[in-house]
Amino acid sequence: MSLFLDLVAVSEAVRVLHACAPELPTELVPLPGALNRILAAPVAAREDIPGFSRSVVDGYAVYAADTTGAGEAIPAMLAITGRIAMGEGDIPSLSRGECMYVPTGGILPAGADAVAMIEYSEEMGRDVLVRRAVAPGENVTLRGDDFRRGDPVFEPGRHLSPRDLGVLGGLGYGTVPVIRRPKIGIISTGNELVPVDRVPGPGEIRDVNTYLCYGYACERGGDPELFGIVPDEREALEDVIRRAVRSCDLILVSGGSSKGERDMCAAIIEEMGTVHIHGIALAPGKPTIIGTIGATPVIGLPGHPASSYVVLIALVDELIGAMTRSGIHRRIRTATLKTNISSARGREDYVRVRLEGDDAVPLFGKSGLTNTLIYSTGLVRVPESREGLEKGEEVEVILW
């Protein structure tokens, strides 16, 4: 391979990633397990919710018309014909001039169209004095007010929140069809790498990318499998990649920061499958490899952790979004750029920034440093059509 990579545009890399994203199967999980999962099928209301008209206060179910004109001085007097308990459903109907006690959430008897609050009512033997008029529908939730049978509630691709879980419970979804979590194989390569529990000698550094990719995979709803550190030896890397292909839906190989190592990684992927792209007009992240082995995408990430993380955000997010059929959901906020950012037309740049109030302050660290990953708040993207961004410009910050 030549000294200079043949760079493709980020948009082309994204197109390739979408094209090679394997579709993950659907699985049914019990409702609590659906939290933070991606819904795989539409969810509709299978009956009216609530299934009956209910009181939203403690009070007396009435014909609203019977309270017309009632006030402190001249209360309406209604005969109390019963007391409804919570969960009770078999209730006699109400006639004009009558009322029944109903607790908050209790069923409304047939005929009643409103509830007079207990705070404005008084029981006197077998009668109730209602001291405030109520309008039809007052203090009442009608059958189907929350959801009507057949109402579409959730679309596939939705990332299920705690609130969604509650609503799914109310709709009777004890199990939920979700996209299977992508199994993400994580491989760190490099003769210079030592495990986290070893003190590196001269020339050695600890493996950062395993943990960065692990955390990223979890955050994106994946199920990471760690393959550890692999030395820069062709057979060793081949062997690990072969094992990873058997169990994973997506493989992230980080490291290979030098040209020789990158070429070896690309050569292995090419031998076992196809290298679609090697070299992207992206900074940082230029030497990224996009390949497939069988149906499994294999992404070669840069060795520098901060560069690796940009590639995860800029490219792997696109791949996982396509695999899980949920797209990309980012937290974005606008800010004012505090200093100029220079770039090059034809290249997409991602610059780490720290938010200071409404200002986005670029953090220009040497590549290879990890501290900007924790001192920054997110990334600002310089699109390939721009040669840079100017101080004072309003920019979108992709929040971590």
Add this chain to the structure above:
Amino acid sequence: MSLFLDLVAVSEAVRVLHACAPELPTELVPLPGALNRILAAPVAAREDIPGFSRSVVDGYAVYAADTTGAGEAIPAMLAITGRIAMGEGDIPSLSRGECMYVPTGGILPAGADAVAMIEYSEEMGRDVLVRRAVAPGENVTLRGDDFRRGDPVFEPGRHLSPRDLGVLGGLGYGTVPVIRRPKIGIISTGNELVPVDRVPGPGEIRDVNTYLCYGYACERGGDPELFGIVPDEREALEDVIRRAVRSCDLILVSGGSSKGERDMCAAIIEEMGTVHIHGIALAPGKPTIIGTIGATPVIGLPGHPASSYVVLIALVDELIGAMTRSGIHRRIRTATLKTNISSARGREDYVRVRLEGDDAVPLFGKSGLTNTLIYSTGLVRVPESREGLEKGEEVEVILW
């Protein structure tokens, strides 16, 4: 107990919650398990990172001064004395007029102070022609550039992100001291409740709060334990609360939307411990109970799911933030209020809003409905000092 609750201000409720928050112990977890956990002790760099000066490009380690004036026409010619491999540490030092090949990330030999990129260099037998001058420090990361030994890196209380995991790996933290997850007991009460897999009859509804509280507990880093649905019978509820106190750090009892039920729940807490507050100037959420049994906080949530969720955000967040010593971390954005919101002075209101561009559109649903939980984007708080918020005002939206 009287018909009308004696309401305390939200600020007082928060003070009580902070005072009764039990302190959770610290535990050591392996690095991957520290994701999304709360750091329990300060983290500092225990050595210089990196531990040696390294090249950030593939190229030739040089004395920068040897390249002064070098260009395409008149390259500098340096004798190549060796090739450094990744991970190699025992490297002879460099003399003036010499260079050594060094891959990206490789150690810089003693004496060298810059790296000439391979793209602008050419090997000619035992010499290298350098066609572009480099300045001292160019293409080099110095020992300790990322972190210097003793540098404070993370403060306790930090919520550990994927990026933090990577940095912790680099710093050699194979295990991490974190706050133990709060074990959160979840109890739903009410004779009207049926489990998610049953079709409710007249007067019955499915249990929503179990799943809402479960999702909330997970999202807040808790470890939920579900105690299921308990009928409104004193002995049954006493029994479940007693069991929950034995295994949990915090208990959420939801339901009891009618006065009778609420009073029963409060009476049980009072019998087994102390009711500190019953009734808060909060809408929705007025009938909330704050109690303790032994050292375990017991929170009585409203039965209406949407009201319950507001209490989780407005009050239980404060409790969990204090228990985990991490405070409250909310995603907030500002928006323009689209319609007036009326409130009452002396009461704190939380109104669900939907964001439409930069507008916050209040969703006023009858209490008892759950659909606003999924059609809204978050909450707008009306402080107790205000009688309402006006259309056009800039408001802060607490995003879900």
